[in-house]
Amino acid sequence: MSFSNDVRHEISTSVNDKDRRFACLYGMLLFCRTLTSGHICFQSESRTSAELFSGLFEAVFKYKPESGEHTRKNGAVLHTCDVYGEKAAAVFQKYRLAENKREIDSEIIATNSLGVFTAGIFLACGSVNDPSKEYHLEFACPEEGLAIQLMTLLSDIGVTAKTVLRRGQHIVYIKGSESIEDTLTFIGASQCTLELMNMKIYKDIRNKANRIANCDAANIDKVVKAAMKQIEDIKLIDRAVGLDTLSEELREVAQLRLDNIDMSLQEIGESLSEPISRSGVNHRFKKLAKMADELRNGGAV
Structure with missing residues (x-):
């Protein structure tokens, strides 16, 4: 299992009350692949994310989305959850979504649920590299406005993020290990934060040992x-x-x-x-x- 999937799994176990389910689903919806009043499509290569989306949607709207799977050319399996017609329109009404512009409405998120809302964003479009190789966390945002709002949200918790346009997607990325630790803790993945910190300590000790060995040689x-x-x-x-x-x-x-x-x-x-x-x-x-x-x-x- 990848480090990203470890984070997703830990997040999924923490979304356990009404407010948190509502906020997490909001993040997943706002940053999902397709979001119109006639069709909502959540896509992910992570089964954990897709199953959580389906479960949260059923808990909030008493309706189970249509689920499917599609195998890509590279062999990866894409999991999809689709909502059509009146059910999609009900989502727009409940979350006060605009048809032609995605925008975070902080007024409909309880203050203590901002972290789990961000966790929903990560589940929809986030990934984090294995810390043994590189410190890098990113969100592939569907619109530029959302990317800017996400950067502001992260800045409010002391995390410095940057943006880059990659293959038509607006990527919000974080490089520093401490900023990644703060982000993971904020979205409810504290065990993964500890794992990253332990890896950083291990790498530091290994680098010191290598320097000593090189000096001895x-x-x-x-x-x-x-x-x-x-x-x-x-x-x-x-x-x-x-x-x-x-x-x-x-x-x-x-x-x-x-x-x-x-x-x-x-x-x-x-x-x-x-x-x-x-x-x-x-x-x-x-x-x-x-x-x-x-x-x-x-x-x-």
């Missing part, structure tokens, strides 16, 4: 390159003058490096007959490097 590469340079210098000195010409302290650190390419400076310091600090070991390798450079330049150590 870079540090390992740096240590290996330094060790290879030290071994190159030591072998040059050995070929040119022999390690036995070195002082005891330089000869011991040189031999430890030849035998242990993966040892850190600190580990080398701790392994000496007389342990010294990391900086002390580094100082000795600098002396060896200086000797090797002098030999490369034709000088004598």
Whole structure:
């Protein structure tokens, strides 16, 4: 099941009293595919949305819409609910709908039902991406005026939304994870909000772990390159003058490096007959490097 369907299912379980049914159905009707006084058609690829529309319509109008299914070319099943004639006209009268212009009438929605009205809009034309992939929630509005009103409604709850025209539809979309969380909570999908928040925490931890791993890998590469340079210098000195010409302290650190390419400076310091600090070991390798450079330049150590 997709994250969008999880949201729809959670919403459907919360529409459980007269005012909420009335407000949710209003949102679904106002943003549905076809809305005229002679024909109302609600369409959705979500069976949950279609079944809820049918159930709400029957509860409010004591009439069950005609239901159908149509398989699209891409294999998706489109669920439809149709209302015709007098029944459609009764909807226009009860919700004070205009024939040629869709417009949200906040006066017919109880204040405490504004969230469930917006939930109805989501059920009619909304979708939200899987938060493990992308933070994106959108509403495909049937008219520009409705898109503008929806943006205003979302702005009133502190959610920043934008619009774009896509294939003739006015899309109201939300990108920020916090704005999506606020929207889902507002429309009654609090469990899905928690799921999104948990996913955000997981992604944050995973990204931090990746950054640490990348940093560790870079540090390992740096240590290996330094060790290879030290071994190159030591072998040059050995070929040119022999390690036995070195002082005891330089000869011991040189031999430890030849035998242990993966040892850190600190580990080398701790392994000496007389342990010294990391900086002390580094100082000795600098002396060896200086000797090797002098030999490369034709000088004598």
